[in-house]
Amino acid sequence: KMSPSSNLPPGPRGLPIIGILHQFTGAPHRWFYGLSLKHGPVMTLPLGFTSAVAICSRDAAEEVLKTKDLETCTRPKFLGARELSYNFKDITFAQYTDTWRENRKVSMVELLNFKKLQTMKSLREEEMEFMVKKISSAALEQSPMDINNLSMCLVSHILCRSALGQNLHTSKLFDEDRVVKLVTEGSLATGHFGFSDFYPGILGNFADWLFQRKKGILARMFKELDDFYQHVIDDHLKSLDGPKGTDPPADIVAGMLALVGKNGTNLDQVKGVLMNLFLGGIDTVAIIIIWAMTELIRSPRVMKKAQDEIRAALGENREKLTEEDLEKVEYLKLIVKETFRLHPSVPTIPRETMSPITIQGYDIPNNTRIYIDVWAIGRDPKVWKNPEEFNPERFIDSDVHFKGQHYELLPFGSGRRLCPAVSMASNTIEFGLLNMLYFFDWKLPDGVVAENIDMGDIGNISFYKKEPLLLVPVKHH
Numbered sequence: 497k498m499s500p501s502s503n504l505p506p507g508p509r510g511l512p513i514i515g516i517l518h519q520f521t522g523a524p525h526r527w528f529y530g531l532s533l534k535h536g537p538v539m540t541l542p543l544g545f546t547s548a549v550a551i552c553s554r555d556a557a558e559e560v561l562k563t564k565d566l567e568t569c570t571r572p573k574f575l576g577a578r579e580l581s582y583n584f585k586d587i588t589f590a591q592y593t594d595t596w597r598e599n600r601k602v603s604m605v606e607l608l609n610f611k612k613l614q615t616m617k618s619l620r621e622e623e624m625e626f627m628v629k630k631i632s633s634a635a636l637e638q639s640p641m642d643i644n645n646l647s648m649c650l651v652s653h654i655l656c657r658s659a660l661g662q663n664l665h666t667s668k669l670f671d672e673d674r675v676v677k678l679v680t681e682g683s684l685a686t687g688h689f690g691f692s693d694f695y696p697g698i699l700g701n702f703a704d705w706l707f708q709r710k711k712g713i714l715a716r717m718f719k720e721l722d723d724f725y726q727h728v729i730d731d732h733l734k735s736l737d738g739p740k741g742t743d744p745p746a747d748i749v750a751g752m753l754a755l756v757g758k759n760g761t762n763l764d765q766v767k768g769v770l771m772n773l774f775l776g777g778i779d780t781v782a783i784i785i786i787w788a789m790t791e792l793i794r795s796p797r798v799m800k801k802a803q804d805e806i807r808a809a810l811g812e813n814r815e816k817l818t819e820e821d822l823e824k825v826e827y828l829k830l831i832v833k834e835t836f837r838l839h840p841s842v843p844t845i846p847r848e849t850m851s852p853i854t855i856q857g858y859d860i861p862n863n864t865r866i867y868i869d870v871w872a873i874g875r876d877p878k879v880w881k882n883p884e885e886f887n888p889e890r891f892i893d894s895d896v897h898f899k900g901q902h903y904e905l906l907p908f909g910s911g912r913r914l915c916p917a918v919s920m921a922s923n924t925i926e927f928g929l930l931n932m933l934y935f936f937d938w939k940l941p942d943g944v945v946a947e948n949i950d951m952g953d954i955g956n957i958s959f960y961k962k963e964p965l966l967l968v969p970v971k972h973h
């Protein structure tokens with residue numbers, strides 16, 4: 497519990513039972529936001545027996561992520577993340593350790609730097625062509641498409657090919673439906689909380705033992721995911737030993753495997769990193785494409801302006817687009833920024849203090865969980881005019897970006913733990929939307945009106961649109 501001498505505002509009164517409610521209510525970003533309007537942007541949270549502080553303003557977030565980054569750059573140890581990250585042998589959920597440092601470095605050297613991204617450009621362009629063909633078939637039949645599924649499939653193909661060396665078009669073991677299901681269920685499972693997360697010690701362990709269901713779900717997920725990673729690893733090992741002429745893939749899996757045996761690196765560490773790429777790199781990207789399309793269909797003015805700009809800049813009758821085309825479409829980029837503001841894929845970022853710190857004059861003790869409510873900060877009426885309105889124009893003549901230097905817009909976090917895939921993710925989102933908006937017009941299925949589109953979200957760590965978005969594509973050319 498927070499020490500009695502702490503000068504932090506007490507936050508909501510209530511029983512520690514709120515820690516349990518947290519598991520059932522979901523969407524903590526929404527209720528932290530509601531509470532922060534009443535209790536101020538820095539407040540303690542009665543999350544069971546644990547000490548936790550919510551950060552809900554730009555200035556407080558800047559102090560945590562910039563001035564006090566070193567003191568707050570470790571992660572809390574949650575049950576679901578522990579199980580699925582091979583006991584924190586990964587990057588995302590790892591505490592601030594040498595393992596984290598080593599894994600993060602390999603991911604930058606082998607996958608996420610600018611040069612590597614460039615080498616995979618043709619792969620992404622090819623996958624966009626597949627997507628356009630798929631949408632064209634639906635357009636011929638004039639049938640509604642599930643945009644949630646379309647986006648998940650697109651990003652699964654790109655991620656599996658570029659990071660894991662798995663081509664879902666040709667793979668015998670993993671088709672896109674199976675991968676989409678595994679990603680959706682697996683990413684929910686990483687965010688599963690146990691009672692012990694909020695009631696550490698005998699009480700929480702006993703409750704976890706009593707309610708074995710979650711453990712069962714986690715064990716099943718662990719087995720399915722572990723089989724998947726093992727398959728990816730075996731595939732790589734096979735091509736490393738393969739007959740002359742089969743090029744060993746020079747990708748991140750190969751890079752990680754080369755480290756096994758050195759500095760105590762083992763296969764769990766390789767699988768932990770694969771987990772981050774597979775579960776953290778697909779739905780997060782797809783979520784933004786889905787929300788951007790949702791906001792565009794609700795705002796015909798913005799949709800028309802975007803399509804007019806794109807089509808005027810790229811010319812009519814193009815058969816395929818290239819990533820260079822992105823340089824010509826500024827308004828589309830504002831749409832993506834605005835989507836990051838209103839619908840960040842990871843609405844609350846968990847950190848933990850490694851020493852006592854002071855934020856906005858409040859003393860926060862060591863080992864306190866910190867939740868940065870990116871969702872609330874993106875809707876703070878003190879910073880954003882008409883915050884609930886989807887208005888990409890707000891970013892015209894503004895230098896606010898999403899790369900971690902502007903604390904009012906933090907979809908990728910900031911500081912030492914900044915998402916290492918900012919460029920890869922934003923590029924895939926922008927290029928995906930560019931293809932969808934250049935080649936097709938979009939309408940709602942008969943009988944559906946824009947005002948009735950469900951805007952609810954659901955998730956544990958990443959939050960996606962709960963009701964799938966259904967849209968009918970109409971071929972433009």
Ligand code: HEM
Nearest residue numbers: 587588772777780781841842908909910913914915917921
């Ligand atoms: C729109 C897409 C994405 C969003 C919104 C997103 C968001 C985030 C956020 C908020 C964090 C935590 C940052 C912090 O603590 O300050 C994070 C970390 C991370 N992300 Fe992303 N991410 C996205 C895409 C990706 C992709 C495509 C990959 C990999 C291919 C990826 C890999 C990671 C990893 C490995 C970390 C852990 C970094 C660390 O703890 O050191 N993310 N991401």
